[in-house]
Amino acid sequence: MPRVLVVGGVAAGMSAASQVRRRKPDWEVVVLERGPHVSYGACGLPYNIADPRRSVEDLVVLTAEEARRTRGITVRAGHEVTALETASRTLRVRDLADCRDHELTYDALVLATGASPVRPEIPGLDLPGVFFLRDLRDGAAVKAHLAAARPGRAVVVGGGYVGLEMAEAFAARGLSVTVLEKLDQLAPGHAPEIARLVRAELAAKGVTVHTGASVLAVEGRSFADDARDGDRLRVQADVGVFPAGLVLVSVGVRPNVALARAAGLAIGETGAVAVDASMRTSAPAVFAAGDCAEALHLVTGRPAWIPLGTTANKQGKVAGANAAGGSESFGGIVGTAVFRVFELEVGRTGLCPAGARRAGLDAVAVASTHRSRGHAFPGGSEVTTVLVVERGTGRLLGAQVAGREGVKGRVDVLATALLARMTLEQVEGLDLAYAPPLAPVHDPILIAASVARKALSRG
Amino acid sequence: MPRVLVVGGVAAGMSAASQVRRRKPDWEVVVLERGPHVSYGACGLPYNIADPRRSVEDLVVLTAEEARRTRGITVRAGHEVTALETASRTLRVRDLADCRDHELTYDALVLATGASPVRPEIPGLDLPGVFFLRDLRDGAAVKAHLAAARPGRAVVVGGGYVGLEMAEAFAARGLSVTVLEKLDQLAPGHAPEIARLVRAELAAKGVTVHTGASVLAVEGRSFADDARDGDRLRVQADVGVFPAGLVLVSVGVRPNVALARAAGLAIGETGAVAVDASMRTSAPAVFAAGDCAEALHLVTGRPAWIPLGTTANKQGKVAGANAAGGSESFGGIVGTAVFRVFELEVGRTGLCPAGARRAGLDAVAVASTHRSRGHAFPGGSEVTTVLVVERGTGRLLGAQVAGREGVKGRVDVLATALLARMTLEQVEGLDLAYAPPLAPVHDPILIAASVARKALSRG
Numbered sequence: 001m002p003r004v005l006v007v008g009g010v011a012a013g014m015s016a017a018s019q020v021r022r023r024k025p026d027w028e029v030v031v032l033e034r035g036p037h038v039s040y041g042a043c044g045l046p047y048n049i050a051d052p053r054r055s056v057e058d059l060v061v062l063t064a065e066e067a068r069r070t071r072g073i074t075v076r077a078g079h080e081v082t083a084l085e086t087a088s089r090t091l092r093v094r095d096l097a098d099c100r101d102h103e104l105t106y107d108a109l110v111l112a113t114g115a116s117p118v119r120p121e122i123p124g125l126d127l128p129g130v131f132f133l134r135d136l137r138d139g140a141a142v143k144a145h146l147a148a149a150r151p152g153r154a155v156v157v158g159g160g161y162v163g164l165e166m167a168e169a170f171a172a173r174g175l176s177v178t179v180l181e182k183l184d185q186l187a188p189g190h191a192p193e194i195a196r197l198v199r200a201e202l203a204a205k206g207v208t209v210h211t212g213a214s215v216l217a218v219e220g221r222s223f224a225d226d227a228r229d230g231d232r233l234r235v236q237a238d239v240g241v242f243p244a245g246l247v248l249v250s251v252g253v254r255p256n257v258a259l260a261r262a263a264g265l266a267i268g269e270t271g272a273v274a275v276d277a278s279m280r281t282s283a284p285a286v287f288a289a290g291d292c293a294e295a296l297h298l299v300t301g302r303p304a305w306i307p308l309g310t311t312a313n314k315q316g317k318v319a320g321a322n323a324a325g326g327s328e329s330f331g332g333i334v335g336t337a338v339f340r341v342f343e344l345e346v347g348r349t350g351l352c353p354a355g356a357r358r359a360g361l362d363a364v365a366v367a368s369t370h371r372s373r374g375h376a377f378p379g380g381s382e383v384t385t386v387l388v389v390e391r392g393t394g395r396l397l398g399a400q401v402a403g404r405e406g407v408k409g410r411v412d413v414l415a416t417a418l419l420a421r422m423t424l425e426q427v428e429g430l431d432l433a434y435a436p437p438l439a440p441v442h443d444p445i446l447i448a449a450s451v452a453r454k455a456l457s458r459g
Numbered sequence: 460m461p462r463v464l465v466v467g468g469v470a471a472g473m474s475a476a477s478q479v480r481r482r483k484p485d486w487e488v489v490v491l492e493r494g495p496h497v498s499y500g501a502c503g504l505p506y507n508i509a510d511p512r513r514s515v516e517d518l519v520v521l522t523a524e525e526a527r528r529t530r531g532i533t534v535r536a537g538h539e540v541t542a543l544e545t546a547s548r549t550l551r552v553r554d555l556a557d558c559r560d561h562e563l564t565y566d567a568l569v570l571a572t573g574a575s576p577v578r579p580e581i582p583g584l585d586l587p588g589v590f591f592l593r594d595l596r597d598g599a600a601v602k603a604h605l606a607a608a609r610p611g612r613a614v615v616v617g618g619g620y621v622g623l624e625m626a627e628a629f630a631a632r633g634l635s636v637t638v639l640e641k642l643d644q645l646a647p648g649h650a651p652e653i654a655r656l657v658r659a660e661l662a663a664k665g666v667t668v669h670t671g672a673s674v675l676a677v678e679g680r681s682f683a684d685d686a687r688d689g690d691r692l693r694v695q696a697d698v699g700v701f702p703a704g705l706v707l708v709s710v711g712v713r714p715n716v717a718l719a720r721a722a723g724l725a726i727g728e729t730g731a732v733a734v735d736a737s738m739r740t741s742a743p744a745v746f747a748a749g750d751c752a753e754a755l756h757l758v759t760g761r762p763a764w765i766p767l768g769t770t771a772n773k774q775g776k777v778a779g780a781n782a783a784g785g786s787e788s789f790g791g792i793v794g795t796a797v798f799r800v801f802e803l804e805v806g807r808t809g810l811c812p813a814g815a816r817r818a819g820l821d822a823v824a825v826a827s828t829h830r831s832r833g834h835a836f837p838g839g840s841e842v843t844t845v846l847v848v849e850r851g852t853g854r855l856l857g858a859q860v861a862g863r864e865g866v867k868g869r870v871d872v873l874a875t876a877l878l879a880r881m882t883l884e885q886v887e888g889l890d891l892a893y894a895p896p897l898a899p900v901h902d903p904i905l906i907a908a909s910v911a912r913k914a915l916s917r918g
Binding site for chain 1: 507769770795798868881895
């Protein structure tokens with residue numbers, strides 16, 4: 001009976017295993033997961049942390065036991081894969097419970113090892129009260145610390161979307177929150193017009209923000225000394241010293257490719273595992289999917305690494321299907337993502353101007369702001385749209401949208417337009433829905449396209 | 460100095476006039492409007508009627524005086540155009556203030572005569588307390604009646620989206636509301652799965668609904684007898700007798716083409732004025748735009764008549780540009796629309812199964828229901844998606860979406876996919892945004908595409 005092994009049991013890994021099972025009811029499917037949990041929605045962590053009544057286990061979609069019982073998938077949590085030998089199709093696996101190693105052979109292998117938080121070279125990041133956010137255990141540790149140490153102040157290092165969502169979560173828990181971002185704006189990769197809205201939203205909600213702020217060290221005594229004295233840490237930065245009872249470091253993630261690299265698999269320019277559209281790696285019968293793998297970017301036509309849960313699930317499904325002998329392919333990505341911080345929703349798709357330049361495209365970004373609802377309809381707000389357009393052709397290359405309602409829908413429309421390789425003129429001609437409570441008669445997307453077209457025609 | 464005349468001063472007409480002015484600052488631009496108001500958002504009427512503190516004048520975007528002062532457009536409200544002679548390029552115009560006629564010649568003419576409510580052949584529709592909803596005057600009359608007669612019960616005849624929005628408005632004003640719809644479902648043209656949701660929403664909000672209900676007559680005494688006794692009407696229907704103090708009849712609209720027809724302009728199969736992509740009619744120098752005109756339907760490739768404010772504004776702009784000597788064209792429509800009734804949002808785009816059949820397409824509709832937010836994120840609801848797909852090719856032909864959040868965005872994505880002539884497989888591969896508060900990791904659209912693809916492959 002053929003055996004498919006899956007390394008990593010979160011989004012891509014569980015999607016792959018389920019797909020194998022669906023296609024080959026009699027094959028053996030084993031998922032090896034280093035952590036104690038499988039199949040959870042890590043993106044929900046900030047919202048879970050915001051609510052002390054919820055357990056992080058709420059985020060588990062399917063337990064190991066349920067996976068076995070309902071899907072016939074063997075899940076070995078607490079099993080770390082330490083080596084892969086592609087010639088003999090063998091994995092070396094360590095049971096973390098007893099630290100004993102064993103070997104497993106496979107007929108097909110899916111690597112879904114995910115990504116891990118970047119650990120910057122800053123002294124003091126091992127202190128109690130300093131956290132990274134990778135998996136449910138980290139979330140549980142943050143919640144336990146909030147409950148036990150009762151910190152009054154939190155410092156979030158990193159102003160990307162995870163850092164911002166965590167800033168909101170800490171504010172919801174009643175902490176005073178400071179965000180320190182090394183770059184000169186929050187939400188790096190977003191247009192300055194959008195970043196300003198993010199900053200204003202944080203300010204309005206009482207979160208202190210320092211951009212262009214480098215953290216030099218975290219100092220403090222052990223919390224074990226006196227668990228009730230909350231704010232025992234000090235974050236030393238070039239812009240000041242910030243006392244804190246909790247420090248969350250969120251300065252980006254890197255693909256987990258050590259296993260693949262050691263096994264000699266091709267690693268792409270992006271640093272993630274190189275794959276083709278069938279999710280095959282450079283080694284026979286070895287597939288990779290999710291945050292450890294690259295994806296074809298449909299705007300540049302080149303491999304990209306944009307780790308997102310949506311892509312992980314889709315790639316996992318394709319990898320699983322093909323590991324089971326299928327012939328599916330993953331169409332690629334345009335890098336569509338959205339986050340919410342307090343009441344502001346921020347979405348993006350495709351390239352930012354810097355990304356377009358890196359791809360050798362002559363791009364211009366045009367921002368415009370319009371109302372979210374119909375004329376005279378009460379309660380509307382403003383929607384800011386940034387369109388990134390190729391000069392000359394007028395082709396849409398990317399977009400960013402921020403506002404208090406309807407952002408995801410608008411960024412999704414622009415993502416669909418990107419996939420269809422539409423020009424600004426085609427975007428301006430889109431037939432979008434109108435009703436006074438939900439949009440103005442001229443949708444902000446259409447006005448943004450018109451404004452951008454005029455800006456381009458002026459040069 | 461060339462003169463452009465525009466007949467009709469609401470969405471299409473004012474867009475056309477503004478466009479002429481922008482392109483030809485020294486031309487004469489005259490808008491002739493039968494009613495007292497120009498440039499208003501008629502779609503906002505139900506929401507305005509719901510709020511006794513607001514005046515219907517709130518819905519005016521630009522008054523005649525503002526149009527003159529800020530845009531240099533002459534607006535003659537209260538002027539009805541009674542005849543068009545294309546050979547001599549002459550309009551016969553009646554000033555409704557003094558009933559005197561005069562003639563005006565034009566170098567270019569834009570017909571933007573709009574649409575009017577269908578008046579069914581039912582006795583008693585002229586009684587006081589019975590209303591149709593066409594323009595701001597009708598809205599003001601309804602509000603005046605609500606204030607003066609203080610009706611306790613309203614009957615809405617017609618369960619299309621205007622009827623439903625008005626049912627909500629009357630409920631908001633504290634009336635007991637009954638909706639009578641002749642067909643066997645509310646929201647005609649929508650899938651039965653969607654219509655059931657609409658009906659459930661009305662029931663949950665205390666609105667009584669009868670479908671398959673023909674109104675035979677409206678009876679009553681004059682309100683002048685006793686303005687304080689609210690419910691003086693009786694609606695006789697085949698399903699019962701319904702006392703009411705207010706009856707709103709909303710059983711569809713027809714294009715206002717009498718002027719065009721009498722002038723010998725070509726009228727299309729749909730009953731609206733035939734136009735080409737430049738919005739030219741069959742007569743030289745005569746353009747038509749908005750609710751009186753046809754539009755190219757991009758799914759069928761044939762002319763359609765789907766009167767919507769969005770289309771009116773776009774067509775008006777193209778008609779105006781070309782009346783001013785430009786060479787713009789209107790790309791066409793896919794018939795995207797959305798409405799909200801109480802807390803339910805309902806959107807549609809493209810063809811329904813019956814429309815596909817009429818267009819000679821072999822279509823199937825597949826409905827599916829999914830969550831609106833991420834796993835374990837609180838407060839989500841359900842989104843129902845109906846995809847209409849061509850058998851064999853798998854091409855998307857239309858879609859309907861209903862739910863409590865995110866409906867407009869999803870219907871807009873599907874409208875964009877229709878314009879790009881995407882197949883179900885391409886829709887399933889769309890890269891849509893995910894964040895737990897705003898969507899599940901598998902967007903309802905993507906799951907709906909997957910479900911429909913499986914249904915189709917089973918035949």
